[in-house]
Amino acid sequence: MNRAVIEALELIYPSDRLLTRDVELLPYESDALTAFSAVPGAVVLPINEEEIIDTVRLCHQMALPFVARGSGTSLSGGSLPIPEGLTIGLNRLNRIKKLDPEQRIAVVEPGVINLHITEAAQPYGLYYAPDPSSQSICTIGGNIAFNSGGAHCLKYGMTSNHVLGLKVVLADGTVTTFGGESVDGVGIGPDLVGLFVGSEGLFGIALEITVRLMPQPELYRTVLAAYNDLGAAGDAVSMVVASGLLPGAMEIMDRLAIKAAEASVQAGYPDAEALLIVELEGEALQVGAEFDQLLDTIEESGAFEVRVAQNEAERTRIWKGRKGAFSAVGRLSPDYIVQDGVVPRSRLGEALVQINELKEKHQLDVANVFHAGDGNLHPLILYDGREAGALEKAEALAGEILALCINLGGSITGEHGIGMEKRDYLPAMFSEEEIDIMQALRRAIDPNEIANRGKMFPGGEAPALSQHGMHPLERAGLISRE
Amino acid sequence: MTMYAPGSVTELQAVVRESERIHIVGNGSKTALHCAVNGAAIADLSGMSGIIEYQPSEYTVTARAGTPVRELNEALRQKSQYLPFDPLLPEQATIGGTVASNLSGSRRFRYGGVRDFILGAEVVDGEGRTFRVGGKVVKNSAGFDLSKFLVGSLGKYAIMTELTFKVFPDVPRFRCLGFLFEALEDALSAIYFINQSAYELDALDLAPARSVPPINRGKKDGNWKLLARLAGFDDTLPQRVERFSAAMTGDTATIQVEEIKDSAALWNPLADLSGEFLVKVVIPPKQLPAFDVLIAHDHRRYSVGGNIAFAATDDIAQLDAALDASGLTGLCLRGAVDSAVIGVPIDNALAERVKQVLDPQRKLV
Ligand SMILES: Cc1cc2nc3c(=O)[nH]c(=O)nc-3n(C[C@H](O)[C@H](O)[C@H](O)COP(=O)(O)OP(=O)(O)OC[C@H]3O[C@@H](n4cnc5c(N)ncnc54)[C@H](O)[C@@H]3O)c2cc1C
Numbered sequence: 056m057n058r059a060v061i062e063a064l065e066l067i068y069p070s071d072r073l074l075t076r077d078v079e080l081l082p083y084e085s086d087a088l089t090a091f092s093a094v095p096g097a098v099v100l101p102i103n104e105e106e107i108i109d110t111v112r113l114c115h116q117m118a119l120p121f122v123a124r125g126s127g128t129s130l131s132g133g134s135l136p137i138p139e140g141l142t143i144g145l146n147r148l149n150r151i152k153k154l155d156p157e158q159r160i161a162v163v164e165p166g167v168i169n170l171h172i173t174e175a176a177q178p179y180g181l182y183y184a185p186d187p188s189s190q191s192i193c194t195i196g197g198n199i200a201f202n203s204g205g206a207h208c209l210k211y212g213m214t215s216n217h218v219l220g221l222k223v224v225l226a227d228g229t230v231t232t233f234g235g236e237s238v239d240g241v242g243i244g245p246d247l248v249g250l251f252v253g254s255e256g257l258f259g260i261a262l263e264i265t266v267r268l269m270p271q272p273e274l275y276r277t278v279l280a281a282y283n284d285l286g287a288a289g290d291a292v293s294m295v296v297a298s299g300l301l302p303g304a305m306e307i308m309d310r311l312a313i314k315a316a317e318a319s320v321q322a323g324y325p326d327a328e329a330l331l332i333v334e335l336e337g338e339a340l341q342v343g344a345e346f347d348q349l350l351d352t353i354e355e356s357g358a359f360e361v362r363v364a365q366n367e368a369e370r371t372r373i374w375k376g377r378k379g380a381f382s383a384v385g386r387l388s389p390d391y392i393v394q395d396g397v398v399p400r401s402r403l404g405e406a407l408v409q410i411n412e413l414k415e416k417h418q419l420d421v422a423n424v425f426h427a428g429d430g431n432l433h434p435l436i437l438y439d440g441r442e443a444g445a446l447e448k449a450e451a452l453a454g455e456i457l458a459l460c461i462n463l464g465g466s467i468t469g470e471h472g473i474g475m476e477k478r479d480y481l482p483a484m485f486s487e488e489e490i491d492i493m494q495a496l497r498r499a500i501d502p503n504e505i506a507n508r509g510k511m512f513p514g515g516e517a518p519a520l521s522q523h524g525m526h527p528l529e530r531a532g533l534i535s536r537e
Numbered sequence: 538m539t540m541y542a543p544g545s546v547t548e549l550q551a552v553v554r555e556s557e558r559i560h561i562v563g564n565g566s567k568t569a570l571h572c573a574v575n576g577a578a579i580a581d582l583s584g585m586s587g588i589i590e591y592q593p594s595e596y597t598v599t600a601r602a603g604t605p606v607r608e609l610n611e612a613l614r615q616k617s618q619y620l621p622f623d624p625l626l627p628e629q630a631t632i633g634g635t636v637a638s639n640l641s642g643s644r645r646f647r648y649g650g651v652r653d654f655i656l657g658a659e660v661v662d663g664e665g666r667t668f669r670v671g672g673k674v675v676k677n678s679a680g681f682d683l684s685k686f687l688v689g690s691l692g693k694y695a696i697m698t699e700l701t702f703k704v705f706p707d708v709p710r711f712r713c714l715g716f717l718f719e720a721l722e723d724a725l726s727a728i729y730f731i732n733q734s735a736y737e738l739d740a741l742d743l744a745p746a747r748s749v750p751p752i753n754r755g756k757k758d759g760n761w762k763l764l765a766r767l768a769g770f771d772d773t774l775p776q777r778v779e780r781f782s783a784a785m786t787g788d789t790a791t792i793q794v795e796e797i798k799d800s801a802a803l804w805n806p807l808a809d810l811s812g813e814f815l816v817k818v819v820i821p822p823k824q825l826p827a828f829d830v831l832i833a834h835d836h837r838r839y840s841v842g843g844n845i846a847f848a849a850t851d852d853i854a855q856l857d858a859a860l861d862a863s864g865l866t867g868l869c870l871r872g873a874v875d876s877a878v879i880g881v882p883i884d885n886a887l888a889e890r891v892k893q894v895l896d897p898q899r900k901l902v
Pocket of ligand 1: 086087122123124125126127128129130133134145165166186187188189192193194195196197198199200201202203204205206255256259260261262381382470471507
């Protein structure tokens with residue numbers, strides 16, 4: 056990185072928070088899409104909002120590309136460094152500035168870990184609803200960039216639905232706030248919170264976030280149903296929906312995913328082609344009545360085994376296998392790619408049949424885990440990066456899966472974002488004019504296109520493909536994926 | 538004044554291209570929104586109406602922007618589903634107007650507002666281009682989410698021609714309770730109690746006791762009535778109502794409880810708000826006591842757990858000043874005003890960038 060930039064950064068950061076040496080930069084070279092890596096020019100570790108603002112303004116003046124980084128758990132290459140660019144690590148801005156249980160809101164810094172908000176809210180009977188499987192390590196800033204979701208987003212929505220207000224620094228250094236502490240959020244005038252959430256770090260950096268908290272449900276009722284056929288599990292989801300119930304979560308795992316979960320966390324799952332987890336949540340009396348109805352429906356759906364969690368420990372065990380499925384699959388195979396396509400719920404069965412055909416065609420193993428309630432698939436494509444051409448083969452299969460999601464009327468991403476990985480597929484979903492408009496908007500905010508350059512939009516140089524491996528932080532033993 | 542009634546997207550595009558300034562009207566139900574458009578051509582979208590696709594099993598519905606909310610509600614009701622944001626003016630408004638002005642009713646309390654249920658849209662922008670934003674499936678995070686941006690955008694950035702929403706199954710039965718409080722602070726404390734409890738209410742509104750139509754039995758000025766609605770199954774509702782009612786009388790400063798017959802009028806927060814001007818204010822509940830003092834002469838209702846205030850007044854200047862003093866913004870829905878947005882202005886750098894891209898000639902007013 057050029058000397059003038061480093062000198063300018065030295066005016067903002069002491070040497071222990073301005074990393075430039077190769078060994079210091081190494082942990083930042085990838086996110087959780089480990090197939091890609093790139094060495095940043097430098098990493099800065101701000102501790103307050105003023106430092107972030109100064110840094111972004113400097114980047115704007117010097118036309119220096121930057122990427123904000125939370126915990127680097129992006130699965131789409133969103134926080135992958137820009138070669139020779141600046142990585143702004145936000146983990147140290149991890150304060151919960153305000154927790155107001157009466158109004159059910161919290162005001163937090165961007166580096167706060169998702170689960171920490173829930174932990175802080177718990178004593179008041181409240182929690183932060185969006186629950187990505189990575190919630191014990193990922194940050195709210197990262198969640199905002201991708202509009203992250205989780206297993207429990209069917210009823211109360213994803214990140215966007217839980218952010219009421221934002222203070223942001225736009226990529227050209229402008230600082231602006233919108234929304235506030237009312238649940239109506241921005242309320243009057245265009246919903247800028249809604250626009251900023253999901254912008255994948257291309258508009259700027261979120262500095263302060265007001266989130267809404269939810270009352271902890273009085274009762275959860277969780278049922279696990281086993282099927283001899285993946286299609287039957289998919290049909291069961293449609294039956295539950297048709298019965299008029301609105302579960303908090305509906306998740307499906309296929310045989311390979313079940314096997315992986317068993318091997319890794321011994322959840323005690325039945326031996327089956329498919330497992331369906333349905334969870335009801337809410338006021339005890341209401342949930343009780345709904346649960347009877349749910350069990351009738353599951354009965355009719357042809358499940359060969361139905362287990363009902365009798366207590367919190369059993370519920371935790373059912374979820375443990377599901378939540379740990381990604382990392383469990385990691386044990387079956389040296390490498391894998393996670394896809395995140397969405398199909399209309401009624402076409403889940405069709406999608407699964409087609410994925411099966413594709414996997415035969417490409418001679419690759421695919422484990423399927425998905426948020427069935429909203430048609431969000433997570434096929435995990437297994438490959439061994441040490442074999443020549445294996446990654447390319449896996450990526451070809453991934454591409455065909457995305458194409459089938461679009462053909463069935465869905466989307467290429469439900470919650471992981473386009474990032475680096477799916478940028479070439481954006482034109483399959485949007486017309487040239489639509490992409491032009493998005494790009495014009497990006498340039499209206501960021502004339503130099505410095506914020507997360509090379510992500511989301513097609514084209515541009517791809518960083519080096521590394522053959523395989525774990526997340527650098529995992530390799531260093533700092534994080535695990537449970 | 539030139540009036541247009543485009544019947545199709547192509548016609549609307551032509552209208553935009555030909556006009557110097559253009560203002561959009563759904564059904565004209567919110568008169569104040571259409572005041573300050575002197576000289577601009579008017580395009581009435583009520584001709585672009587009708588449900589395009591409704592798939593109950595997907596929880597999604599797509600309709601043209603000029604579709605009356607009434608028609609949409611009725612189609613959903615037949616399949617026991619509903620728009621959980623609860624459009625505020627179900628009898629008068631179009632769905633496009635509801636989104637553009639972001640007007641949710643009392644049932645917003647349970648699951649969320651317009652922003653939480655819009656999935657995508659088709660629009661015509663100030664350049665006359667037509668394109669899609671967002672998606673048609675319940676989950677999608679590809680591309681910038683301009684569909685949420687349209688919520689509350691008042692037709693100034695792009696004209697919605699088609700909208701897709703997420704819908705939910707509706708519950709079969711309702712029961713309503715009214716709780717009387719001596720003072721506003723007591724009623725707010727009760728809201729805070731509910732906020733931290735596991736009771737799931739379908740709606741929760743607060744109003745001066747005298748102004749709540751079926752129950753105007755407040756003994757004196759200053760009494761406040763908290764209206765709570767529970768929804769669920771026949772066989773469990775009575776028990777839930779009893780439990781909730783007992784908790785409220787035990788743990789809050791309730792001075793009287795009564796069961797009220799559920800009705801559409803009861804849950805129309807605007808029902809009894811008479812006055813020349815009617816204004817929506819977005820407000821955190823904790824700001825209510827200070828704000829209420831300033832508008833004590835107006836008819837008012839604090840809807841959605843005290844997060845959205847509706848106030849009716851004959852003295853708009855006074856309300857404007859009250860908003861300014863409180864750092865709040867209001868949206869005028871009824872009455873003749875220069876600008877529908879009163880109180881603290883909503884200009885924003887990010888919104889301005891969007892304007893530059895979608896409507897650089899500033900045609901849409
Ligand atoms: C095992 C595992 C399980 C996962 N499960 C889920 C899941 O269930 N659901 C789901 O949605 N995702 C899941 N993910 C993906 C990932 O955890 C989420 O995308 C998460 O939101 C990323 O957070 P992060 O802090 O790691 O962000 P990073 O990876 O550091 O950054 C992600 C993006 O956010 C941007 N960014 C970071 N901070 C800010 C900020 N303050 N302002 C603006 N932009 C910012 C970055 O530039 C980047 O583009 C999973 C990942 C792993 C590894």
